[in-house]
Amino acid sequence: MDSGETLPLSEQAEWSDVVPLTQDDGPNPVVPIAYKEEFRETMDYFRAIYFSDERSPRALRITEKALRVNSGNYTVMILRCFVECLILVLLSSSTVLKWEFDWKRLVLEELNHDLYGELEFIKSLANDNSKNYQLWHHRRWVAEKLGPDFAWKELDFTRRILSLDAKHYHAWSHRQWALRALGGWETELDYCHELLEADVFNNSAWNQRYYVITRSPSLGGLEAVRGSEVSYTVKAILANPENESSWRYLKALYKDDRESWISDPSVSSVCLSVLSRRDCFHVFALSTLLDLLCDGFRPTSEHRDSVKALANEEPDTNLANLVCTVLCRVDPIRANYWAWRKSKITVAM
């Protein structure tokens, strides 16, 4: 940073022709807190450039400065007030930095500026602003212009964000967009595996896995990979039977194919394996078995025995009924739901 940049803008020769514009607070002004002088001055000059529609190299520089000082300002406040609240981000920070980013795009286009460098600039802001919608939108605009040759940059960028927060909704959304628009599918399944190795409970990674196997142009579609995916998922389930995501993923592999779902021995046997264990979370195994039964699965005697072993209650000749009874007891917070499931049982078991 050269010494010229540490001088106030009002003392820099380059800006001597610009009259800074102060904020118009309207008839009912919010009394501002004592803004830092650098922040106030930067915004006054940014405002001047914006309203005079000047799209020059110095316009670019002042816009970047505005982004930096604003993002610093907001970041501190947002972190303090609204920690970890994604929904707040959904509504509130949606337009934070919008003005500055929108304007920057106009200037970049006018100057036909190096967009590759812009990726780096965005990356530099991303650490503090990764939950800012405008930042992601801006990134998408730049990436789209750079095209498929730079798909790897988007995968790299989102990987970095996800390494800090593996469930980051914006990052996943951007990543999905990048795959669709720019490509790079080939290594995505491996990436999902990497994340699941780190945290098998990462629902976003399971969702991405499903996204890849159903949409990748190079994998042949869901049915082609079902066998290997079922093996993968069964392994995950056996290691952590309390993992909601893995059970849901298993079911999703049989989308629209009820016959395969109830006849594939892998599915019924993973239920049996889990149910046969002593001190283990049985809820998802039970609910999956219930789904199978309601879809027409014919239970073996081992299935019946494993459920009976869990049932303190009167043995019910109808296995599906019995499963519901057990579920009402072991998952009491959802007792009403399991009671409703029981009322819907039509199969005679």
Next chain:
Amino acid sequence: LLDPMADKLAADKHVRYILMAEKKKESFESVVMDHLRMNGAYWGLTTLDLLEKLGSVSVDEVVSWVMTCQHESGGFAGNTGHDPHILYTLSAVQILALFDKLNILDVGKVSNLHKLDIAKLQNEDGSFSGDMWGEVDTRFSYIAICCLSILKCLDKINVDKAVDYIVSCKNLDGGFGCTPGAESHAGQIFCCVGALAITGSLHRVDKDLLGWWLCERQVKSGGLNGRPEKQPDVCYSWWVLSSLIMIDRVHWIDKAKLVKFILDCQDMENGGISDRPDDAVDIFHTYFGVAGLSLLEYPGVKPIDPAYALPVDVINRILLTN
């Protein structure tokens, strides 16, 4: 730590917290709120109305401030001097609805409002963008549909296509994401189910499947999370709960435990509600906590409409008059 006093809603404290927040213009929080004042005002005012204390604020002061945020195009900004965006247009319209001042919208500008800012944001595939730059998200579908419905001009958009797009964002677990294939998330689910409810399209939802996904959000403490394996947060008392109510499956969660969770998130001394017990409070979570309690029919809280996120009497007034 359980606060033995926190088995009741400290309504008066929350009212005071909200009124003070409006006045504390030099506070830290206030500067953040500055940018999104319109949202903050909607959260605060709706909470006051739910607690039957809307009379504590000056109608004229609030409404005149809201109108200073309206632009030539008809859209509203987050605060005076800022740019318009549909996020704030919806909040502005909701605030005017609370005060029964929708008629204040200049007729000429109202037609601009629904012609330009919102209807023009609909894309070919039925989705909605947030602005002319094109970012697509089902949140914007909800905002557009909710806003136009309150203004009684849903006919300005292609409703069938809007519904089809939302349905294309439905996942196998019955939930919805921000775009097709995106992870199911309670916030997005609220937006999609709300939009489908307002357009009379709830039959496009697999209510049993989604109902189960939603009731699985309830964790041991009684609170609700937004996705599997995430932390519970009071704001999901709104997103998840309103979705359950719209699809008529709210009896699938343990309501008493959820009530307790929300009450445990109160600051019994200074008022306000936080995201989870013992965290710092803010207006946002105060609104969602009270709105959640309203949906749970907590005594002393007016009923709120789960799709419009406004008190039922306000919505009835709008929908039942011409």
